[in-house]
Amino acid sequence: MVKIEKGEYKWLIKVLWITFTASLVMFTFYVFAVSTNLIGLFGPMPDLKYLENPRNDLASEIYSADGVLMGKYFAENRSPVEYDEISPNLINALLATEDARFEKHSGVDFKGTLAIAWSMLSLDPRGSSTITQQLAKNLFNTRGEDYRGALGKVPGLRMLIVKTKEWMMAVQLEKNYTKKEIIKMYLNTVPFGSNAHGIDAAAKTFFGKKPSELNINEAAMLVGIVKGTYIYSPIYKPNNALNRRNVVLSQMVKYGYITDAAFDSLKVKPIDMSKYAVENHNKGQATYFREVIRSFLYKWAKRNNRDLDREGLKIYTTLDSRMQRYAEEAVAANMKDQQKKFFEHWKGRNPWVTENYKEIPGYIERAAKSSNRFKMLKTQYKDDEAAIWKEMNTPIKMKVFSWNGEKDTTLSPMDSIRYYKHFLHTGLLSMDPNTGHIKAWVGGIDYKHFKYDHVMQGKRQPGSAFKPIVYATAIDNGYHPCQEVLDAPVTFVNEKGETYTPKNSDGEPSFEKMTLRRAMGRSINTISASLIKEFGPQRVVDYAKRLGITSQLEPVPSLSLGTSPVSIYELLGVYSTFVNAGVWTKPMFITHITNRHGEVIESFPPTTVEALSEETAYKMVHMLQGALQEEGGTAQGLFRYKAAQGNDIGGKTGTTQNYSDGWFMGITQNLVTGIWVGGDDMSIHFRSMSLGQGGRMALPAWGIYMDKVYSDSNTGVKKSAFKRPKNLSISLDCQSYRDAAFANDSTQQQYTNPSDSLLKEIL
Known part of the structure; x- marks a missing residue:
């Protein structure tokens, strides 16, 4: 001793x-x-005020008018939930696996700290942080460049400094928040992979559930992912994920959250990924709408010093989720049918043709040169076009759109372009004319494969759907819906002496007299041409601008037939003005925006202009009803739908030259809806009026949509009569009008049709 x-x-x-x-x-x-951060060696610490009120990035959410979450804008897909909205299974799995002593420490666990020190000495760092320390890391990105000092470049010292900062911040977090609040913040900030940040997005992405609905196995799997979002992903590493889940379950046994018997039962169950779906902008409701308003929102955010992707804003729109769903279903039903007809119509031939129905040479090659793939190859191969075209013609595996679902196939990029050029496209916009609130927006047939929006972005010739603007010009300048006009040729001569004589869709004029209402209902070209000749193209352009058309319109005689391209968005505003007593209301899609706390940042009032008198507007509504009520009316196909039974409906079809564009604009007192159908460009179309007119291509979608809307009382849209002005000075009954006209020579003289003299010359 x-x-x-x-x-x-x-x-x-x-x-x-x-x-x-x-x-x-x-x-x-x-x-x-x-x-x-002594002499810059250690890097800065987060400001204490941020520790007391930490900010975590939240996705901004977009809601329908009836309170349904339609989509998000985010840098990280994260939406917060409250502690009571989290399944106890998840909390138990988290504590058992990540921090069993969570309730006993004040941010730093002594045993864990010793484990960290040992891992530093062994140069084999391992995760032994408490949940509070992990929260500090998630909230402030302590391992990023913003918090790194000169010593941060030394491997061993860097991790020691990082852990020290996390320890210090964890202590502060524990002083400022309860244990439940720390658990909530941790689960709202931790990444789970698959573009899911926070438990709300993770539960939805992996299991299609709310966090409160997670069972024990699901909770264990999600907690297991936290250790490594890729290495333990049930999608990319399913075996690892299964083993890790069972490790979490064993920890739950160890700390008494589940029994041995439960563990034996749970560990043999597979991980069910049947509802796995990564949230992105290609999915969900109103995909085109969400993308179109994105640019508006980013501009708004820039002007107002806001961060759309991180602030957790809530954008409240005018869309109705039920009506949006019905619109998408109606478009899908109609376009699936139209596409089948189109494939059959062009079977064995390509649909990109000249006016003489001959295939356009080099069409696909020109289309290929404007594709993103060609541009990328151009960057890669520079001027080596042989190499570029070789790549463009080399088959590769890809997924393609079809009306029977997305298909896996092998095609060359050139063949995929040919394939997609065979598809017809569409746009639908539906609006409450009384408020200007847009209720449904379908910009195309499939956003994932066809990003182009045909509601606001796309502009096509409206054909006869433009004619109501011509007629409104006449009605507002003294004409009456019962005024009789002549279906006879009208010739225009320009400054060069060149002549232009519009023809009716069925060829020859009838040389019959008919009322303005019947002429518009039957869409007689010669009569709209005679009106634009009388009032002048520029005057019609002026009225179009008053009614909300912002696109450039050529003040030429052919404008009477709708040759200047416009968007559905613009044209819908015109038709809504007629229903809304002559007041043009800019179609609006956002009512207000709030911050993450629900405080209103900005409201968006309607923009209105008194474009027409109430009397003129009502006369135009009466005129539009002629498409169903007059003999030969172009919208009488609506009578096969329930929406037209016991209801006031007006409308106008539109068909352009060579049947490149088919339109239908339908009005009711509570809903105005516009639809366009056509090919990728004007050279792709049907070859016959029986298939290519607006009444065949676009009108069915309107009927299907309105039937669905009326069948659901929750939409609040009911059949009703058009509102008649209280002080309407002129009768719209044509017999009464004729009697009054013959009884008053001056009145008869006032409404003499300038085409009458032409009839006498012909006869």
Whole structure:
């Protein structure tokens, strides 16, 4: 036995005290140096005010008018939930696996700290942080460049400094928040992979559930992912995910959250990924609408110093989720049928043709040169066109759109372009004319494969759907819906002596007199041409601008037939003006925006202009009803739909030259809806009026949509009569109009049709 002398004992105690004191001083100095970033060696600490009120990035959410979440804008897909909205299974799995002593420590666990120190010395760092420390890391990105000092470049020291900062911030978090709040913040900020940040997005992405609905196995799998979002992903590494889930379950047994019997039952169950779906902008409701208003929102955010992708804003739109769903279903039903007809119509031939129905040479090659793939290859191969075309003609595996679902196939890029050019496209916009609130927006047939929006972005010739603007010009300048006009040729002569004589869609004029209402209902070209000749193209352009058309319109005689391209968005505003007593209301899609706390940042009031008198507007509504009520009306196909039974409906079809564009604009007192159908460009179309007219291509979608809307009482849209002005000065009954006209020679003279003299010359 070794004997220790008294002096030696005192010396040892002294050495130990000196060592302890020095260590304490050094540790205190080290903490001070880290907290103050002494001479830039350690990197800055997050400001204390952010520790007291930490900000985590939240996705901004877009809601329908009936409160349904339609989509998000985000840098990280994250939406917060409250503690009570989280399944106890998840909390138990988290505590058992990540921090069993969570309720006993104040942010730093002594055992965990020793484990970290040992891992530093062994140069094999491992995760032993408490949940609070992990929260500090998630909230402030402590391992990023913003918080790195000069010593952060030294591997061992870097991790020690990082852990020290996380420890210090964890202590502060524990002082400012309860344990439940820390658990909630942690689960709202932790990444789970698959573009899911936070438990709300993770539960939805992996299992299609709310966080409160997670069972034990699902909770264990999600907690297991936290250790490594890729290495333990059930999608990319299913075996690893299964093993890791079972490790979490075993930890739950160890700490008494589940029994051994439950563990034996749960561990053999597979991971069910049948509802796995990564949330992105290609999916969900109103995909085209969400993308179109994105640019509006980003501009708004820039003007107002807001961050759309991180602030957790809530955007409340005018769309009705039920009506949006019905619109998407109606478009799908109609376009699936139209596409089948189109494929059969062009079977064995390509549909890109000249006016003489001959295939356009080099059409696909020109289309290929404007494709993104060609542009990428051009960057890669420079001027080596042989190499570019070789790649463009080399088959590769791809997924393609079809009306029977997305299909896996092998095609060359050139063949895929040929394939997609065979598809017809569409746009639908539906609006409450009384408020200007857009209720449904379908920009195309499939957003994932066809990004182009045909509601606001796309502009096509409206054909006869433009004629109501011509007629409104006449009605507002003294004409009456019962005014009789002549279906006879009208010739225009320009400054060069060149002549232009519009023809009716069925060829020859009838040389019959008919009322303006019947002429518009039957869409007689010669009569709209005679009106634009009388009032002049520029005057019609002026009225179009008053009614909300912002596209450039050529003031030429052919404008009477709708030759200047416009968007559905613009044209819908015109038709809504007629229903809304002559007041043009800019179609609006956002009512207000709030911050993450529900405080209104900005409201968006309607923009209105008194474009027509109430009387003129009502006369135009009466005129539009002629498409169903007049003999030969072009919208009488609507009578096969329930929407037309016991209801006031007006409308106008539109068909352009060579049947390139088919339109239908339908009005009711509570809903105005416009639809366009056509090919990718004007050279792709049907070859016959029986298939290519607006009444065949676009009108069915309107009927299907309105039947669905009326069948759902929750939409609040009901069949009703058009509102008649209280002080309408002129009768719209044509017999009464004729009697009054013959009884008053001056009135008869006032409404003499300038085409009458032309009829006498012909006869």
